[in-house]
Amino acid sequence: MRTIKIIDDIVKDGLTTIGEGYEITSDVEGADAILMRSTDIHGMDMPASIRCIARAGAGVNNIPHAELAERGIVVFNTPGANSNAVKELVIGLLMMGSRDVLGGMQWCRAHEDDPNAYAEAEAHKKAFVGREVKGRKIGVVGLGAVGSKVANACVDLGMKVYGYDPYLSVDHAWQLYRDVTPINDLDELCRECDYLTVHVPRKEDTVGMIGAEQLALLNPGAVVLNYAREDIIDEDAMEAALASGQVKQFFTDFATPKSLHMPRTLVTPHSGAGTVEAEASCARMAVDEMCDYLANGNITNSVNFPECHMGTCRGASRIACLHANVPNMIGQITAILADASANVQRMTNENSGRAAYTMFDTDEHLEPQIIERLRSIPNMWRVRVIQ
Ligand SMILES: NC(=O)C1=CN([C@@H]2O[C@H](COP(=O)(O)OP(=O)(O)OC[C@H]3O[C@@H](n4cnc5c(N)ncnc54)[C@H](O)[C@@H]3O)[C@@H](O)[C@H]2O)C=CC1
Ligand SMILES: O=C(O)C(=O)COP(=O)(O)O
Numbered sequence: 295m296r297t298i299k300i301i302d303d304i305v306k307d308g309l310t311t312i313g314e315g316y317e318i319t320s321d322v323e324g325a326d327a328i329l330m331r332s333t334d335i336h337g338m339d340m341p342a343s344i345r346c347i348a349r350a351g352a353g354v355n356n357i358p359h360a361e362l363a364e365r366g367i368v369v370f371n372t373p374g375a376n377s378n379a380v381k382e383l384v385i386g387l388l389m390m391g392s393r394d395v396l397g398g399m400q401w402c403r404a405h406e407d408d409p410n411a412y413a414e415a416e417a418h419k420k421a422f423v424g425r426e427v428k429g430r431k432i433g434v435v436g437l438g439a440v441g442s443k444v445a446n447a448c449v450d451l452g453m454k455v456y457g458y459d460p461y462l463s464v465d466h467a468w469q470l471y472r473d474v475t476p477i478n479d480l481d482e483l484c485r486e487c488d489y490l491t492v493h494v495p496r497k498e499d500t501v502g503m504i505g506a507e508q509l510a511l512l513n514p515g516a517v518v519l520n521y522a523r524e525d526i527i528d529e530d531a532m533e534a535a536l537a538s539g540q541v542k543q544f545f546t547d548f549a550t551p552k553s554l555h556m557p558r559t560l561v562t563p564h565s566g567a568g569t570v571e572a573e574a575s576c577a578r579m580a581v582d583e584m585c586d587y588l589a590n591g592n593i594t595n596s597v598n599f600p601e602c603h604m605g606t607c608r609g610a611s612r613i614a615c616l617h618a619n620v621p622n623m624i625g626q627i628t629a630i631l632a633d634a635s636a637n638v639q640r641m642t643n644e645n646s647g648r649a650a651y652t653m654f655d656t657d658e659h660l661e662p663q664i665i666e667r668l669r670s671i672p673n674m675w676r677v678r679v680i681q
Contacts, residue, residue, distance in 0.1 A: 296588050297324065302331035304350060305570070308577020313585065327584050329577075332356055332564065340365065345678065346587050348580035351376060351567060352439065354597050355496035355523060363598040363649045366616040366676020368587055370596050372579035377439035379572035383565070384440075384491060384521050385447050387545045388432075391489070391517035393424030396560070428452035431513075432489040435459075435480070435504070436522065441493035442466045442474075449473045458483040459494075484511040489519070496523035506531040515542040521566045524548035532556065591653050591680045593644075600644035602651045609639040609655035612680040613665070618673035619650040626671045627652055634664045649675075 297319040298312070319325050328335075328347045334356040335347075346368040349357060352375075359369040390396060401418060405411040430453055434445045437459040446469070448455045455474045459466075462476075477483040480503065484490060490512060494500045505528040509518070518541050520527050529552045535541040536557050544559040547566045553559055567576070579595070586592045591614040593602045599616065617623050624643055631638060631654075641654035660679075668677045 296326045298327045298329055298584070299325040300329045301333050301335070302350075304329055304331070304577045305573045308350065308574045309581060311578050311581045311585070315589075316585065326588055329580055329584060330357075331576075340367065345676075346370065346584055348372075348584040350573075350576035350580040353495055353523060359598040360648070363616075364618075364675055366678075368593060368596050368616070369598045370580060370583040370587070370594070372576045372583070373595055374439035375576040375579045376567035376569075376572035377443055379569040380440045380493075380521055380566040381443040381447055382569075383562070384444050384519055385451075387519060387560070388427060388448075388451075388489060388491075388517070390560070391519075391543045391545060392427050392430075394422040398422040427489070430454065430488040431456065431486060432491065433458065433477075433483040433487040434474075435483065435490070435492040436494035437462050437470060437474075438466055438493060440521070441491075442469045444491060444493060445474045446471045453489075456483050456487070481508060481511055484508045487512045487516060489517050491519040492522045492526050494522055494526060496526060501525050502528045504528065504531075506534065509535040509540060512540065514540055516540070517543045518545070520544070520546040520548065524550050524553070529553065529556075532559075589680075591678065593651060598647075599649045599651050600646035602642060602644045602653060604640060604642055604653055604655070607655050607681045609657050610681075611656045611659045613654055613656070613660065613668070614678040614680055615652040615668060615674060616676040616678070617650055617652065617671070618675065619645040619648055620673050623650060623671070623673065624652060627654075627668060630664060630667050630671075631656075631660075634660060636660055636664070 296316050298316055299319055299322040323341050324343050326343060326345050328344060330349055331351050336358050344367055347357060348370045350372055352371055354371050357369055362369055432448050432453050432455055434441050434457045437445060437457045445455050445457050449471045456477050457474050458477050458480050492504060503526060509531055532544055533556050536544060546553050547562050547564050549561050549563055553561050583594050590606055591612060593599050615627060637657040639655040639657060643652045665677055665679060
C-alpha cells in the first residue's frame with residue numbers, strides 16, 4: 295500500500311483517479327508522496343520516505359525543488375491545468391478596470407433606501423463613464439499557459455496586444471494568435487501601454503521585474519494586473535505610481551500587508567485558479583503524475599527531473615536511479631550490472647539541468663548488495679526498486 299499525505303485543500307473529485315493500492319494518510323512521516331497546492335514548504339523537515347511531491351497548480355516557488363532533487367525527490371506541477379481560470383478572471387478585471395463597475399454598484403447600493411434612486415442614478419451615471427478596451431494597447435509579460443490565453447483573448451476584444459517572453463516555448467508560440475506582437479525588450483513592451491498584465495513564474499530574474507522605471511513608461515492612467523506572484527511587481531514602486539496617478543488602478547491576487555492599504559488597488563484572495571474546473575483538473579493531473587511515478591517510475595511534468603517514459607515494467611524488476619547530470623554515471627551503473635551478470639531488457643537515460651534519471655528493467659531481481667553498490671556511486675541521489 296502506498297501512502298499519500300495531502301497538504302492544502304484538494305477537491306474530492308480531483309482525487310477520483312487515485313486507484314487501488316493507495317491510501318491517504320494524515321501523517322507525513324512514512325508517507326510515499328505529498329499532494330499539495332500553495333503552502334510554503336521551504337524549511338519543512340522532509341521525511342526520507344517521500345519519493346515525490348505533486349503540486350496541483352503551476353507555480354512551484356513554494357517548494358525547494360532544486361534542493362529536493364538532490365534528495366531524490368521528484369517534484370511535479372500541472373502545466374496549463376488552471377490557465378483558463380486565470381485568464382477568465384484577468385479578462386473580467388480588465389473590464390472592471392475600464393469602467394468603474396465597482397464604484398457604480400457601490401453608488402447604487404448606497405442609495406438603496408432612496409425613493410428617487412432611479413432618477414438620481416440617471417443624473418449621476420456620468421461619474422462612472424469609462425473607456426473601451428478595444429483599440430487600447432496591452433502588454434503581456436510571460437506568454438506561457440496563462441499569458442498566451444490572456445493575449446489571445448485581448449486580441450479577440452480588439453486590443454493591440456504586445457507580448458514579452460524571452461523563453462517562449464514552441465508549443466505556446468504555436469498557440470499565440472498572429473496578431474500578438476512579440477517584443478524582445480521589457481521596457482519597449484511597457485512603453486505607452488494602457489494595460490499591463492504579468493504572467494511569469496516567481497524566480498530570480500522575475501522578482502521586481504516591473505519597477506518604477508517600467509511603470510513610468512506606461513501611458514498615464516494605466517491599469518496594471520498582477521495574477522502571477524506578489525513580488526513580480528515592486529510594491530513600493532506601485533504604491534508611488536498609484537499615488538501620482540501614473541497607474542489608475544491596480545488589480546492583484548495577493549493580499550500582502552502593503553497591497554491591502556494601497557489606493558485604487560483591488561485585491562482578490564489568491565483566487566486566480568479558483569474555479570471548480572481548474573481545481574479538479576489540477577488535482578487529477580497531479581494525481582496521475584504522482585501515481586505513474588510511484589507505480590512505474592515514469593516522469594511527466596517534473597520541474598526538477600527530466601521527462602522519462604517506459605510504460606509498465608515488462609521484466610522481473612524495474613530500477614530507477616536519480617542522480618546528478620555528470621559524466622560516467624551510466625558507465626558506472628552498467629559496470630555494476632555487468633558484474634552482476636544482470637540482463638537488462640530495457641534502459642533509458644534522460645537529463646535536464648543538474649539532474650538525470652536512469653531507469654531499467656531486468657530479467658531477474660537484483661540481489662540487495664547490487665542495489666547497495668548502485669546507491670554507493672558518487673552523485674547517486676536515490677535508487678528505487680520499483681518492482
Ligand atoms: N493567481 C493564481 O491563482 C495563479 C498564478 N499563477 C502564476 O502564474 C505563473 C505563470 O503560470 P503559467 O502561465 O501557467 O506558467 P507557464 O510556465 O506556462 O508560463 C510562464 C511563462 O513565463 C515565461 N518567462 C519565464 N521567465 C521570464 C522572464 N524573465 N521574462 C518574461 N517571461 C518569462 C516562460 O517562458 C513561460 O512562457 C505561475 O508560475 C504562477 O506563479 C499561475 C496559475 C494560477
Ligand atoms: O497554480 C498556481 O500557481 C497558483 O497560484 C494557484 O494556487 P492555488 O492552487 O489556487 O493555491
